[in-house]
Amino acid sequence: MTFARVIVDVPSKNTNRPFDYKIPEKFESVVQPGVRVIVPFGPRKIMGYVVALTNESDFDKVKNLSEVLDVTPALTEELLHLGKWLSKQTLSYYVSCLQVMLPQVMKAKYRKELWKLTESPLDSELDRVFDGRAVLDYEEFDASGVSYHTLRKHIDDGEVDVHYEVKSRETKRTTRMVQPALDEMELLGFLEDLSKQAKKQKAIVEYFTEHREPISKKQLLQTLSTTSASLKPLIKDGVLKEFDQEVFRDPYQDREFERTTPFELTEEQAEAIGPILKTIDREQHDTFLLHGVTGSGKTEVYLQSIQKVMDKGEEAIMLVPEIALTPQMVERFKGRFGSKVAVLHSALSAGEKYDEWRKIQRKEVQVVVGARSAIFAPFSNIGLIIIDEEHETSYKQEDRTRYHARDVAIERAKRHHCPVVLGSATPALESYARAAKGNYQLLTLSKRMNDATMPDVEIVDMREELHEGNRSMFSRMLKEKIEDRLTKGEQAVLFLNRRGYSTFVMCRDCGHVSECPHCDIALTFHKRQNRLKCHYCSHEEPMPTECPECESKTIRYFGTGTQKVEEALEQLIPEARVLRMDVDTTRRKGSHERLLTKFGNKEADILLGTQMIAKGLDFGNVTLVGVLAADSLLNLPDFRASEKTFQLLTQVSGRAGRHEKPGEVVVQTYTPEHYSVDLASEYDFDRFFQEEMRIRKAFNYPPYYFLTLITVSHPNQLKVQEVTTKIAQFMRQKLSDQSFVLGPTPSALTRINNRYRYQCMIKYKKEPEQRKLVERILHYYEDEMKQENGLQIIVDFQPYQLM
Numbered sequence: 001m002t003f004a005r006v007i008v009d010v011p012s013k014n015t016n017r018p019f020d021y022k023i024p025e026k027f028e029s030v031v032q033p034g035v036r037v038i039v040p041f042g043p044r045k046i047m048g049y050v051v052a053l054t055n056e057s058d059f060d061k062v063k064n065l066s067e068v069l070d071v072t073p074a075l076t077e078e079l080l081h082l083g084k085w086l087s088k089q090t091l092s093y094y095v096s097c098l099q100v101m102l103p104q105v106m107k108a109k110y111r112k113e114l115w116k117l118t119e120s121p122l123d124s125e126l127d128r129v130f131d132g133r134a135v136l137d138y139e140e141f142d143a144s145g146v147s148y149h150t151l152r153k154h155i156d157d158g159e160v161d162v163h164y165e166v167k168s169r170e171t172k173r174t175t176r177m178v179q180p181a182l183d184e185m186e187l188l189g190f191l192e193d194l195s196k197q198a199k200k201q202k203a204i205v206e207y208f209t210e211h212r213e214p215i216s217k218k219q220l221l222q223t224l225s226t227t228s229a230s231l232k233p234l235i236k237d238g239v240l241k242e243f244d245q246e247v248f249r250d251p252y253q254d255r256e257f258e259r260t261t262p263f264e265l266t267e268e269q270a271e272a273i274g275p276i277l278k279t280i281d282r283e284q285h286d287t288f289l290l291h292g293v294t295g296s297g298k299t300e301v302y303l304q305s306i307q308k309v310m311d312k313g314e315e316a317i318m319l320v321p322e323i324a325l326t327p328q329m330v331e332r333f334k335g336r337f338g339s340k341v342a343v344l345h346s347a348l349s350a351g352e353k354y355d356e357w358r359k360i361q362r363k364e365v366q367v368v369v370g371a372r373s374a375i376f377a378p379f380s381n382i383g384l385i386i387i388d389e390e391h392e393t394s395y396k397q398e399d400r401t402r403y404h405a406r407d408v409a410i411e412r413a414k415r416h417h418c419p420v421v422l423g424s425a426t427p428a429l430e431s432y433a434r435a436a437k438g439n440y441q442l443l444t445l446s447k448r449m450n451d452a453t454m455p456d457v458e459i460v461d462m463r464e465e466l467h468e469g470n471r472s473m474f475s476r477m478l479k480e481k482i483e484d485r486l487t488k489g490e491q492a493v494l495f496l497n498r499r500g501y502s503t504f505v506m507c508r509d510c511g512h513v514s515e516c517p518h519c520d521i522a523l524t525f526h527k528r529q530n531r532l533k534c535h536y537c538s539h540e541e542p543m544p545t546e547c548p549e550c551e552s553k554t555i556r557y558f559g560t561g562t563q564k565v566e567e568a569l570e571q572l573i574p575e576a577r578v579l580r581m582d583v584d585t586t587r588r589k590g591s592h593e594r595l596l597t598k599f600g601n602k603e604a605d606i607l608l609g610t611q612m613i614a615k616g617l618d619f620g621n622v623t624l625v626g627v628l629a630a631d632s633l634l635n636l637p638d639f640r641a642s643e644k645t646f647q648l649l650t651q652v653s654g655r656a657g658r659h660e661k662p663g664e665v666v667v668q669t670y671t672p673e674h675y676s677v678d679l680a681s682e683y684d685f686d687r688f689f690q691e692e693m694r695i696r697k698a699f700n701y702p703p704y705y706f707l708t709l710i711t712v713s714h715p716n717q718l719k720v721q722e723v724t725t726k727i728a729q730f731m732r733q734k735l736s737d738q739s740f741v742l743g744p745t746p747s748a749l750t751r752i753n754n755r756y757r758y759q760c761m762i763k764y765k766k767e768p769e770q771r772k773l774v775e776r777i778l779h780y781y782e783d784e785m786k787q788e789n790g791l792q793i794i795v796d797f798q799p800y801q802l803m
């Protein structure tokens with residue numbers, strides 16, 4: 001007798017271990033580790049993952065598993081292992097770590113139902129809800145207002161039962177195929193016996209005497225202009241057979257990708273790629289940091305490294321930040337590797353994502369290009385993992401399993417004995433420090449392609465502009481330079497940092513700012529609907545016509561959104577053709593791509609946008625980049641604010657003068673003296689690194705110290721304070737005196753969705769017991785955390801969002 005060890009889909013402490021199930025005989029051949037199954041669990045049926053098979057069970061009463069969902073395991077043995085590791089790293093439940101590796105559609109959905117077990121009416125108002133039916137959706141009961149107490153009573157009396165229905169959302173699309181069931185001689189024999197009247201049937205059989213391979217039914221009927229009525233008897237007589245074949249949605253099927261061939265590498269590129277190729281050859285693990293200025297040809301180094309891996313018959317994972325996963329980027333990979341590439345990003349529908357994932361699973365592709373979660377691609381023979389723009393914070397998952405793709409990449413690469421390449425023009429301080437210490441191998445590309453120079457950067461002090469009477473959001477210099485490009489037929493990119501610069505509503509008389517009644521933040525003005533919206537909860541309200549505090553009519557919106565910049569631009573330079581690219585204009589599928597194609601075809605003079613346009617764009621005709629408010633990031637309550645500002649300014653500047661024509665950059669700022677602005681304008685990464693390291697050291701921040709952020713939230717402020725104080729005290733007591741425990745302090749966003757938030761930050765160098773201590777805390781508060789809208793404690797061992 002074999003048993004399956006199953007991790008069930010119930011994220012809780014008590015279920016965070018395998019449960020044993022008997023494998024019914026009919027399933028014996030398919031049940032193996034990594035397969036998803038449905039199992040009885042208490043009163044319901046739920047999904048689970050088989051993690052091992054065993055010959056004996058320590059449990060007395062072992063139930064049968066009820067269903068098997070996969071024929072090919074959804075997770076490889078390596079991924080099952082990785083999940084274990086991940087759950088230790090992030091202190092999340094094993095099942096959550098397995099879930100995070102799979103496409104959305106493969107996660108089970110449960111429907112809760114109430115079943116009436118008696119023929120006679122129930123002696124309560126619940127009977128009205130059932131309304132003569134035997135089965136009721138639980139949601140309907142929930143909405144009815146009938147008390148849980150009443151329900152409980154009927155359940156205890158055995159009159160009503162709760163059922164759970166597992167629904168898989170996975171949808172394989174299939175198409176009906178037709179194929180001959182007889183060999184050619186037999187078909188010819190059959191033709192001779194066929195009556196003269198059966199012309200259509202004759203045509204069909206004749207077709208198959210020449211074509212042995214399956215054809216879709218639809219296509220067959222179209223080709224022979226006939227109907228399924230003629231086909232049916234042939235199938236019934238066993239001349240032909242039908243079957244369903246899975247078809248893949250290919251989001252790029254209508255696109256032609258121009259094939260590209262490898263460039264001859266420049267001397268610098270050749271020098272950088274050498275050690276990577278050598279490591280691939282030797283099947284060793286190593287981590288490289290490729291520090292290459294913008295436009296230095298990093299992507300070509302990636303492409304040729306991947307080629308090497310493919311030639312060896314191995315697979316490669318290429319991670320790109322979501323916003324840089326532009327059509328241009330996809331084109332470069334599809335252009336080089338054609339159909340051997342799967343693409344995974346959030347703009348795909350759930351079904352398309354699933355199909356791309358299946359291509360990886362079926363080994364139809366050797367390369368995956370994707371955002372963060374593509375790091376879990378189910379390849380089994382990985383030869384290289386690349387993380388482009390490695391400094392991007394979007395590689396860190398910010399809910400549930402708080403993993404960083406960089407850590408996962410290195411963990412997987414160790415198992416596969418292959419290199420990891422981290423690439424960036426502005427590496428994260430942590431990564432560069434590791435390279436400086438020799439933990440990563442540093443590779444450098446210091447020059448742009450074609451000896452193009454880095455664009456000149458002009459810094460404009462906006463305070464001076466104001467003093468000299470210019471109240472517009474465009475400096476005189478920027479205006480002149482834009483006009484100059486227009487006359488030359490060249491293009492400009494204008495960048496506006498959205499974070500911390502959104503449009504809020506303020507009264508000019510009394511200074512009242514419209515805030516969300518549930519969260520501690522200013523509401524954002526949405527012009528099109530003339531409404532105010534909260535970006536954290538779903539609260540919205542109409543734009544007020546007078547101030548709710550002082551009744552003044554001078555209440556209006558402030559700050560600068562892309563929309564407002566666009567309007568100002570239209571007034572300032574009416575002849576300019578402007579394309580706006582932000583969340584609003586790119587919401588529709590494919591709109592991102594359309595806008596960029598338009599810009600590439602020179603149907604616009606100016607591309608105006610947010611973060612979205614800071615990365616990856618490679619247009620030769622762009623000779624001017626304008627940064628409207630360079631310091632908008634500097635004021636965030638985050639110790640990485642300077643680093644982020646430096647990175648962003650460098651990336652945006654890098655969009656200009658990438659090919660033959662030289663570029664220029666105008667940076668508008670209120671703090672021109674700040675070192676991150678100043679050093680970015682000189683492209684001096686080394687000095688920025690020195691300066692920033694000095695500050696991090698002085699204030700005990702990473703990379704000198706590690707951080708752990710514990711955030712506590714609850715609807716009651718006193719409760720939050722009390723719990724956070726207790727946690728801080730406990731940690732202070734238990735940790736060594738080399739560590740610092742800060743807090744409790746209110747979080748920068750003190751209230752979200754009517755829940756108060758407090759935090760405790762731990763700075764440490766070495767605390768091997770830390771995770772155990774945190775586990776004890778979580779265990780202690782477990783019951784309170786289970787309650788709906790109760791206590792929440794979030795622990796982040798590598799925090800990037802400090803608000």
Ligand SMILES: Nc1ncnc2c1ncn2[C@@H]1O[C@H](COP(=O)(O)OP(=O)(O)OP(=O)(O)O)[C@@H](O)[C@H]1O
Binds near residue numbers: 266298300616658
């Ligand atoms: N060896 C080469 N010979 C000729 N052209 C090259 C070579 N390598 C790259 N290029 C071209 O140089 C341009 C810049 O390269 P690429 O976009 O790869 O730089 P990058 O370092 O990835 O830039 P960024 O970090 O700014 O996105 C591209 O148009 C690319 O096709």
Ligand SMILES: [Zn+2]
Binds near residue numbers: 507512547548549
């Ligand atoms: Zn007012």
Ligand SMILES: [Zn+2]
Binds near residue numbers: 535536
């Ligand atoms: Zn809100």
